[in-house]
Amino acid sequence: MKYLLAFSSIIMLLLPVSADSYCHQDECFTDKAELFVSNDQIVHIYYNSLFEIGENWFIVIWLENGTNNDIDLQFDFGGDISKTIEIKNGSSNYTDSLSFSGSTFSSEKFDTELNVSFNGNKSMILEIDVNKKPAEDMFYLWGGMSVFWFAIGTYVLYISNKLRVLSKRIEEKNE
Amino acid sequence: MKYFRELVGSLGFLLILCTIYFGLIHVGPAKFFTAPNAQKLFYLHVPSGLITYLAFMMVVGGSSFYLYNKSNYADSIAKCSAELGLVFGFMSLASGTFWMKAEWGGDVVSRFLTDMRLATTLAMWLLYVAYVVYRRQPETSNVKKNAAILGLSGMLMIPLSYFSSRFLRSHHPVIVGTEDQGSLAPSLRLGLYMGLLGFLLLYYFLFNLRFRLERLEKNYFQKRMENT
Numbered sequence: 174m175k176y177l178l179a180f181s182s183i184i185m186l187l188l189p190v191s192a193d194s195y196c197h198q199d200e201c202f203t204d205k206a207e208l209f210v211s212n213d214q215i216v217h218i219y220y221n222s223l224f225e226i227g228e229n230w231f232i233v234i235w236l237e238n239g240t241n242n243d244i245d246l247q248f249d250f251g252g253d254i255s256k257t258i259e260i261k262n263g264s265s266n267y268t269d270s271l272s273f274s275g276s277t278f279s280s281e282k283f284d285t286e287l288n289v290s291f292n293g294n295k296s297m298i299l300e301i302d303v304n305k306k307p308a309e310d311m312f313y314l315w316g317g318m319s320v321f322w323f324a325i326g327t328y329v330l331y332i333s334n335k336l337r338v339l340s341k342r343i344e345e346k347n348e
Numbered sequence: 349m350k351y352f353r354e355l356v357g358s359l360g361f362l363l364i365l366c367t368i369y370f371g372l373i374h375v376g377p378a379k380f381f382t383a384p385n386a387q388k389l390f391y392l393h394v395p396s397g398l399i400t401y402l403a404f405m406m407v408v409g410g411s412s413f414y415l416y417n418k419s420n421y422a423d424s425i426a427k428c429s430a431e432l433g434l435v436f437g438f439m440s441l442a443s444g445t446f447w448m449k450a451e452w453g454g455d456v457v458s459r460f461l462t463d464m465r466l467a468t469t470l471a472m473w474l475l476y477v478a479y480v481v482y483r484r485q486p487e488t489s490n491v492k493k494n495a496a497i498l499g500l501s502g503m504l505m506i507p508l509s510y511f512s513s514r515f516l517r518s519h520h521p522v523i524v525g526t527e528d529q530g531s532l533a534p535s536l537r538l539g540l541y542m543g544l545l546g547f548l549l550l551y552y553f554l555f556n557l558r559f560r561l562e563r564l565e566k567n568y569f570q571k572r573m574e575n576t
Contacts, residue, residue, distance in 0.1 A: 336564075
C-alpha cells in the first residue's frame with residue numbers, strides 16, 4: 174500500500190510535465206504564429222501577446238509533421254534573455270514548451286520584440302506588451318487615504334453650515 | 349495677529365500634503381510588510397490616532413473643570429473637542445481598518461471583536477459618539493453635568509485603549525514610547541513627525557473655529573432668552 178501510494182504520487186507529479194499535456198489549442202493562448210522550417214514542416218508557436226510581470230510567460234510549440242534534421246528554435250528578447258527549444262532529428266508531431274519567469278521584466282514596455290531564430294538564422298519577430306499589474310494593496314491605500322479627506326471635508330461642511338444658519342438667524346433678529 | 353488661526357490651518361494642511369507627498373512618492377514601498385503600499389497609511393493613521401487621544405483628553409479636562417467650578421468655558425471646550433475627537437477617531441479607525449485588511453487580512457468584524465486595541469478604541473469612540481449625541485438637546489445645567497460625567501469616563505477609556513496593545517491580547521504594533529520608536533528608520537520618523545505636526549495644527553484650527561462658533565451660538569441664545 175505504501176509503495177502504491179508513493180508510485181501514484183510520482184505518476185501524479187510527472188503527469189503535468191508530460192509532453193502530451195501541453196495545450197496547443199487556439200483557446201489556450203491569445204496569439205499564434207507559424208514558422209516554415211521547410212516546405213512541409215511547419216512549427217506552430219502559441220503565445221500570449223501580454224506578458225504580465227510577476228507571472229510566468231509560456232510559449233508552446235507544435236511541429237505539425239516530422240523532421241529529418243535537428244532543429245534549434247531560439248526565442249530571444251535581447252540582452253541575454255533568451256531560451257532555446259531543441260527538436261531532435263526524427264521527431265514527429267512534436268510538442269514542447271518553454272517559459273520566461275515573471276521577473277524577466279520589471280517595468281512596463283509596449284511592443285517588446287521577441288526574435289525567433291531557426292538554427293541560428295533570424296526568422297521572425299513576435300511583438301508582445303509587457304504589463305505591470307497594480308499592486309493589490311493599492312486599493313486599500315487609496316481607500317484609507319480618502320478617509321482623511323472625507324472626514325475633514327465633512328466636518329468643515331458641518332461647521333460652515335452651522336455658521337450659515339446662525340448668521341441667518343442673527344440677521345433676521347437684527348432686522 | 350489677525351489671521352493667526354487661518355495661518356495655522358493652512359500650515360497644517362500644507363504639512364499634511366507634504367506628508368502625503370513624502371509617504372507616497374519620496375519614500376518607496378516599505379520593506380518587511382505584506383502590504384508595502386498600504387503601509388503608507390502609517391504616516392497619517394498614527395498621527396490621527398494620537399490627536400484623537402489628545403481631543404478626548406481635552407474632553408476629560410474640560411469635564412473635570414466643569415464639575416469642579418461649573419465653568420461654561422470648560423464645558424464648551426469639552427463639547428467642541430469631543431466632536432473633533434470623533435472626526436480624528438473616525439480617520440484613525442477607518443484608515444486602520446483599510447490597513448489591517450491589507451496587512452493582516454481576515455474578517456474585519458472578528459478582528460474588532462478579538463483584538464483588544466481595536467475593540468477598546470472602538471468602544472472609546474462609541475462612548476464619545478454617545479456624548480455628542482447626548483449634547484444635542486437644550487443645554488440645561490443638568491444636561492451639562494450628566495455630559496461631564498460621561499466625558500469623564502474617558503479617564504478610564506483613553507488609557508485602556510492606549511495601553512491595550514501593550515498589556516492585552518493584540519496584534520497592533522506598539523511604537524510610541526518603546527525601543528522601536530528609536531529604531532524607526534529616519535525616513536519613517538520624519539514622515540511621522542511631519543504628519544503629527546500637521547494634524548496638531550489642523551486640530552488647533554478646527555477647534556478654534558468650532559469654539560468660536562459655540563461662543564457665538566451661546567451668545568445668540570442667551571440674548572434671545574433675555575429678550576423673551
